[in-house]
Amino acid sequence: MSEEPSSLNGMRVLVAEDEFLVSMLLEEMLADLGCEVVGPYATLSAALDGARKEAFDVAVIDLNLAGEKADPIIAEVAAREIPLAIASGGYDAASGHRPTVLLDKPYSSAQLERAMQVLREALDAGE
16 A cells, blocks of 8 residues: 655755754654755754755744754744744743744654644745
8 A cells, every 4th residue: 555645745844953862853753754854953053054045945943052042043034934833842922933833842743744734834825
């Protein structure tokens, strides 16, 4: 029996995550969904550089990268009108960030898949 092709196949996901094990797991889960990972980036400067120079469809960004707020990356992605998920264990709605999706840490592979589907729908709606 063959599986249906995923609507996520080939979707390029910029990943900004500073926790090594979380980053590895996120990469693996995204690959299992058929996504291509851009990065991952563990620091603010590397992630901002990647967000400015790399081609990607959607982004998953941790709010805190090695002790620095990810605000500049989120602003860059939002300015380009790219759907994004904020992954955080301490999201504050008053922060001013309006992600397409909020991924509360810790999240499961099923929660990540749902988030990626929402980002895909937002991407398709913006085309």
